[in-house]
Amino acid sequence: MYSLYPPNTASVVGNSLIFCDGHYPLASCEIDADGTVEILADDSEGDVGEYFRLRPETLRIFDDGRWDIEEGVDRIFFDTDENRQWILEDLPAMRAEVERRAYLRAVERWENLTDRLKDDDDWPDYPVYEPARDLWDKWQAAIAEHRANGFRDFAKLEVSYEAYRKECPKTKREIELEKARSLKLQEEKKPVPPEGMESATVLERFWWHMPSGKVLEETSRSFYAAQSVDKHIGRLKSHHMVQQGGPGMLASNWLAQTRYVDCVAWDPNKELIIRDHIFQDEWIPARGQNTFNLYLPPSIVPVEGDVSRWLHHLKYIYPAEWEHVVKWFAHRVQKPGEKCNHACVFVGEPGIGKDIVVQPVIAAIGARNFKSVSAKEFFNSDFNSYLESVMLRIDEVHDLGGESKYAFEDRTKTVIAAPPAHHFINAKYIPHHSCVNVTGVILTSNHVDALYIDPLDRRHFVCISERKQSDFQAGYFEAFGSWMENGGNQAVAYYLQNLDISSFHPKAKPPETDGWRRIVAAGMAPETGDLADIVEELKRPTTLTIQDIRASRHGSAVQMMLSDPANRRKIPRRLAECGYVVANNRDAKDGRWRTEIGRIQIYARKELSEAERIAAAAARAATIKAPAAPRSPPPR
Known part of the structure; x- marks a missing residue:
């Protein structure tokens, strides 16, 4: 059935x-x-x-x-x-x-009937909930007593009615009325701002940061001490508190209970409040937990205009590289949340306008999203708030002496390119938090030999200018600055925002410019050139040993380096510059290979995979034999 x-x-x-x-x-x-x-x-x-x-x-x-x-x-x-x-x-x-169910249907029919009644119609009987019949009878008795007393005993009538209604199921209409009363009560409990302050100032500008106990302000993305907010806003009073004359609630306490976030992060791809997510090395779904985004979008209003002055200056100082630089800038403006895996290197004499080229771009991405740091500070400081940026300029890269420029090159690898996908921010007076790794790096220097670039580098687009300060007329840069302040910045922002960058590939290796080759050559030590000659003489073998280099008759600088124990630690780096890296023996703690002449280090070509390098080194170690002992003369 x-x-x-x-x-x-x-x-x-x-x-x-x-x-x-x-x-x-x-x-x-x-x-x-x-x-x-x-x-x-x-x-x-x-x-x-x-x-x-x-x-x-x-x-x-x-x-x-x-x-x-x-x-x-x-x-x-x-x-x-x-x-x-x-x-x-x-x-x-x-x-x-x-x-x-029978009661609820009866009440629904009763309500529908009463809604259609006229003044002269008979009022229908109120439905009875049978399980509460005894309470119904008490209510009816209270009504009769109430009428008999001339309608004066309201208290008993109300108590008996509430007792009966408490046992009855709630109808849809009663549930809706309760919801309406609850919403009205919540509305009444909203804080009343102090006299002279708008409600938006109290309710919409500030957020409570639970881990630190500080208050975040939306407009500036700044942290405030809770005591400062309390002194500025004062106590908040609900309508009920105003009527009762209560002292009210501290603004920080109200924020802690009603407007709070569990985490802060910096991400240009996200909105101000990222709901139901927290950022811990990655975006993690977390129901009921919210994150405050410290990224502040640019405030500039782009306006279409003439940008020929800016483009002319860029072409004048970097005639061969300007087109790639413009697209690099446009990528920063159009896609601030996407990482570009190569930096722009601007090299030239002082006073030629290397920095003024960047000024309109800073306005386009927002001054808050641009950071500038000296090379010394970048290399030595433990604070790294500069990584929380869309564009980072490391100024005046110079030779720090000794091996420092190699260490500087290693230090910039994780900043110029991704991975890592995020950075942990350690800033003064701000709670520790994370930011996504999207900053685009600009390196500036006055010297060609200040920066070391590996011959196999994929992270630098180098622009070297031959212009001098005397090439610019008096008043040139003053007029340029006036143009930027009077609409130039807005025009460049519009131009970069609408430029076609479909041919620009932020993850690809940048073009190798003449300036790139000059810096690579300037960064190579004299012995590196001799090593390269020796490698070419040996016809770039798959594996290489120190004994192979010693056997060559060329390269006096190399021979001096090999004979000096203090300089032997430079050998791996110099060979790496020539395209050879260490092939470690996995079965030996020191990574060396056992041969008939002893334990030696074997190098293999860098372009090979690790497995191929190890296999080639093992085969080479098996072929290395001890030299034959000289024959002694026959006895006389």
């Missing part, structure tokens, strides 16, 4: 449930005194009077329309307006549910 007509509604007639498919009744359910349940089929489902007996312990009521017939008919299903499932283990629970 139910396999054809799954019941979706139920009406009540006395102690019976009548199941319907929306239009036609399917069957009635009778609860007998002995605890059994009988379902009477109607004309549509068989002979009238056909009974199905059900076991009471198997009665189940589902609200979502699901039903399951395993063997015969042993379950009763009917829908409810509530999102829950009933499992009835006894008949009293089933009767209570039947009564509840």
